[in-house]
Amino acid sequence: LEEKAHGTRLEVNLDAITHNLNFYRSRLRPETKIMVMVKAFGYGNGGQEIADLLQYHRVDYLGVAYADEGVSLRQQGIRIPIMVMNTSEVDFENILEYDLEPEIYSFDILRDFSEFMENTDKKVKVHLKVDTGMRRLGFASDKGIELARTLKKTPALEVASVFSHLAGADGPEHVAFSARQVRELNGFYDDFCAVYGKRPMRHTLNSAGIVRFPEYQFDMVRLGIGLYGVEANGELQEHLRNVSSLKTVISQIRNIPAGESVGYSRKGRFERDGRIATVAIGYADGFRRVFGNGNARMLVNGRLAPTVGNICMDMCMIDITGIEAEVGDEVTVFGETPTVSRLADDASTIAYEILTDIGQRVKRVFITE
Amino acid sequence: LEEKAHGTRLEVNLDAITHNLNFYRSRLRPETKIMVMVKAFGYGNGGQEIADLLQYHRVDYLGVAYADEGVSLRQQGIRIPIMVMNTSEVDFENILEYDLEPEIYSFDILRDFSEFMENTDKKVKVHLKVDTGMRRLGFASDKGIELARTLKKTPALEVASVFSHLAGADGPEHVAFSARQVRELNGFYDDFCAVYGKRPMRHTLNSAGIVRFPEYQFDMVRLGIGLYGVEANGELQEHLRNVSSLKTVISQIRNIPAGESVGYSRKGRFERDGRIATVAIGYADGFRRVFGNGNARMLVNGRLAPTVGNICMDMCMIDITGIEAEVGDEVTVFGETPTVSRLADDASTIAYEILTDIGQRVKRVFITE
Numbered sequence: 008l009e010e011k012a013h014g015t016r017l018e019v020n021l022d023a024i025t026h027n028l029n030f031y032r033s034r035l036r037p038e039t040k041i042m043v044m045v046k047a048f049g050y051g052n053g054g055q056e057i058a059d060l061l062q063y064h065r066v067d068y069l070g071v072a073y074a075d076e077g078v079s080l081r082q083q084g085i086r087i088p089i090m091v092m093n094t095s096e097v098d099f100e101n102i103l104e105y106d107l108e109p110e111i112y113s114f115d116i117l118r119d120f121s122e123f124m125e126n127t128d129k130k131v132k133v134h135l136k137v138d139t140g141m142r143r144l145g146f147a148s149d150k151g152i153e154l155a156r157t158l159k160k161t162p163a164l165e166v167a168s169v170f171s172h173l174a175g176a177d178g179p180e181h182v183a184f185s186a187r188q189v190r191e192l193n194g195f196y197d198d199f200c201a202v203y204g205k206r207p208m209r210h211t212l213n214s215a216g217i218v219r220f221p222e223y224q225f226d227m228v229r230l231g232i233g234l235y236g237v238e239a240n241g242e243l244q245e246h247l248r249n250v251s252s253l254k255t256v257i258s259q260i261r262n263i264p265a266g267e268s269v270g271y272s273r274k275g276r277f278e279r280d281g282r283i284a285t286v287a288i289g290y291a292d293g294f295r296r297v298f299g300n301g302n303a304r305m306l307v308n309g310r311l312a313p314t315v316g317n318i319c320m321d322m323c324m325i326d327i328t329g330i331e332a333e334v335g336d337e338v339t340v341f342g343e344t345p346t347v348s349r350l351a352d353d354a355s356t357i358a359y360e361i362l363t364d365i366g367q368r369v370k371r372v373f374i375t376e
Numbered sequence: 377l378e379e380k381a382h383g384t385r386l387e388v389n390l391d392a393i394t395h396n397l398n399f400y401r402s403r404l405r406p407e408t409k410i411m412v413m414v415k416a417f418g419y420g421n422g423g424q425e426i427a428d429l430l431q432y433h434r435v436d437y438l439g440v441a442y443a444d445e446g447v448s449l450r451q452q453g454i455r456i457p458i459m460v461m462n463t464s465e466v467d468f469e470n471i472l473e474y475d476l477e478p479e480i481y482s483f484d485i486l487r488d489f490s491e492f493m494e495n496t497d498k499k500v501k502v503h504l505k506v507d508t509g510m511r512r513l514g515f516a517s518d519k520g521i522e523l524a525r526t527l528k529k530t531p532a533l534e535v536a537s538v539f540s541h542l543a544g545a546d547g548p549e550h551v552a553f554s555a556r557q558v559r560e561l562n563g564f565y566d567d568f569c570a571v572y573g574k575r576p577m578r579h580t581l582n583s584a585g586i587v588r589f590p591e592y593q594f595d596m597v598r599l600g601i602g603l604y605g606v607e608a609n610g611e612l613q614e615h616l617r618n619v620s621s622l623k624t625v626i627s628q629i630r631n632i633p634a635g636e637s638v639g640y641s642r643k644g645r646f647e648r649d650g651r652i653a654t655v656a657i658g659y660a661d662g663f664r665r666v667f668g669n670g671n672a673r674m675l676v677n678g679r680l681a682p683t684v685g686n687i688c689m690d691m692c693m694i695d696i697t698g699i700e701a702e703v704g705d706e707v708t709v710f711g712e713t714p715t716v717s718r719l720a721d722d723a724s725t726i727a728y729e730i731l732t733d734i735g736q737r738v739k740r741v742f743i744t745e
């Protein structure tokens with residue numbers, strides 16, 4: 008495998024993705040379909056290669072945030088259905104041309120899209136989003152009948168599914184709220200189907216939901232973070248395999264006498280004599296400034312080395328006092344150790360953000376065993 | 377100008393870049409050369425278009441972090457000299473093939489590069505980095521004589537410049553330290569030149585330094601953040617023009633009754649009846665989670681609307697109670713108002729990081745007046 012010249016890379020283990028997909032499959036009824044969310048470049052891991060793998064494994068749907076993302080997948084040869092979450096008027100041409108399936112979340116977008124379709128002789132599958140408590144996108148849950156009436160008069164749009172999204176599937180404190188969300192979805196669904204006369208697919212579970220609420224799996228689930236190796240509830244983490252490892256290399260090593268400062272604004276300080284390594288990753292690569300000044304540790308030859316001073320745009324310094332290390336040695340920013348979840352904790356955020364933050368110039372290297 | 381389908385875009389004003397370049401030029405002696413740092417995709421703004429503009433304006437050098445970035449610039453037709461900061465062995469072929477000029481920062485890399493050059497009949501310009509207090513990359517400042525001796529025996533490497541980097545050019549509290557850094561650079565430079573027999577260029581100022589220490593401009597300066605519209609000292613901000621504006625659109629609007637929650641983990645709360653807009657930007661686009669729950673404001677039809685609840689990967693919600701707004705309306709995340717520096721303050725970071733964080737799927741749209 009060719010590596011990015013500067014040695015900073017995200018290694019993505021495709022076999023671990025397969026393992027994780029199979030884990031979630033094992034928690035579902037055999038007939039339940041799976042949509043995998045590959046938006047935001049497969050949660051930062053690399054959209055193209057992962058979509059290819061998922062198509063090979065015959066997942067039923069891919070989910071993207073924007074039509075552009077769907078267009079890229081089609082252009083690379085992905086043939087399985089693709090749902091687009093956030094559609095707007097400018098996307099309609101692409102939706103038709105690239106055989107994408109838009110989420111219809113408001114009467115505004117429904118009207119605009121229907122009008123657009125009047126000038127074509129095609130049919131398009133759409134997915135109706137119901138807002139049951141997330142308050143993000145979706146129809147109010149009392150609109151099932153009205154929506155069914157409208158859609159019966161719009162034969163160009165075929166409703167492939169009715170769905171909602173849980174606001175707190177990963178929180179034990181939100182179990183009752185989640186149940187209420189599902190009741191609202193079911194109410195909408197029953198209203199809708201009674202008038203529409205057909206029963207499209209129904210779905211509402213994300214990764215955390217699959218684990219916590221298998222009774223709500225309905226016809227399909229929408230798997231995201233779990234595929235990428237992070238169990239959102241934290242409870243079944245041991246069943247997943249680590250997918251991505253962010254690695255870099257040591258560019259230079261130097262001794263720092265006690266009292267000297269390191270890096271921008273002289274923030275790094277040594278109380279006694281120490282030794283630092285400059286590594287080839289900075290905040291433009293996704294190793295954020297919040298990790299500076301000892302707030303995160305990297306793995307160097309089996310030992311954890313904390314950051315020293317502020318993180319620079321393209322580099323940072325780590326404290327390797329007492330650690331055997333040489334220029335050119337590999338350094339793990341996250342992977343098996345430290346985990347991406349650990350890094351997320353260090354930054355008071357969630358693993359999703361650490362992953363999607365990985366810079367565009369960091370080369371993705373795909374590994375199979 | 378074609379816009380990204382989902383309407384989320386970074387508008388980059390090329391005329392503002394020209395204005396800012398001229399401002400910094402006006403603070404320098406006419407003969408002082410300018411290197412512009414275009415690493416990390418032009419600090420997130422878009423590497424290619426900005427490099428073209430800078431070549432047109434005859435800046436003397438471009439600076440990148442990694443050889444790969446230099447290769448891309450050459451492939452797009454940039455002909456002016458390009459310095460590469462962080463070189464390692466795997467880059468040597470590219471350096472030669474694409475006519476890049478490496479920073480030589482250690483005896484290790486000097487030895488490896490000299491050995492590599494022995495098998496060619498070419499000459500390469502190199503830049504010697506001296507560590508005078510940044511403690512990142514560079515030779516110790518007492519190595520000038522030893523280095524000159526070595527380089528005299530290595531005719532394939534022509535020393536184009538000797539340089540250092542100030543750790544606290546933007547901090548009034550670091551003025552004495554900066555002066556000490558410059559004295560160390562000068563000491564190294566004198567030692568080096570006495571033995572080397574030629575006087576390469578000398579440079580040490582970044583944007584903040586150009587403003588604070590014009591007396592240290594020597595033969596060249598290295599302009600970064602100032603070009604992109606942020607005056608690192610904050611004192612001369614009024615002389616710069618805003619370069620980039622991050623914009624998105626409203627996807628949906630809904631009323632939220634008092635007591636209801638909004639978004640993931642039900643973090644958004646309304647004490648009284650309110651109205652929210654869902655906008656098409658999330659943390660995968662660079663609008664970080666730290667901006668959630670009221671920690672940042674977006675401009676909607678002339679009014680500032682704070683975020684509500686957690687930021688999602690591809691969307692977020694803002695409070696537009698009392699603000700006139702419609703679906704499709706443009707929303708400014710940063711630009712003239714709020715400024716990128718304001719957003720950086722809201723996130724306890726620096727404008728550099730907000731800029732380099734802007735996601736790869738956010739389309740860059742270049743504007744001239």
Ligand SMILES: Cc1ncc(COP(=O)(O)O)c(CN[C@H](C)C(=O)O)c1O
Pocket residue numbers: 044092172212213214215229230231232233239359687688689690691
């Ligand atoms: C509609 C929808 N379904 C399913 C998923 C998968 O969630 P998870 O990764 O937790 O399995 C997402 C992801 N949401 C993200 C992360 C967001 O909008 O912030 C989603 O927006």
Ligand SMILES: Cc1ncc(COP(=O)(O)O)c(CN[C@H](C)C(=O)O)c1O
Pocket residue numbers: 318319320321322413461541581582583584598599600601602608728
């Ligand atoms: C060697 C060098 N010179 C000049 C500059 C320009 O700095 P400024 O943008 O403040 O004008 C930088 C940028 N440094 C960055 C931002 C870093 O390494 O974090 C640099 O690394």
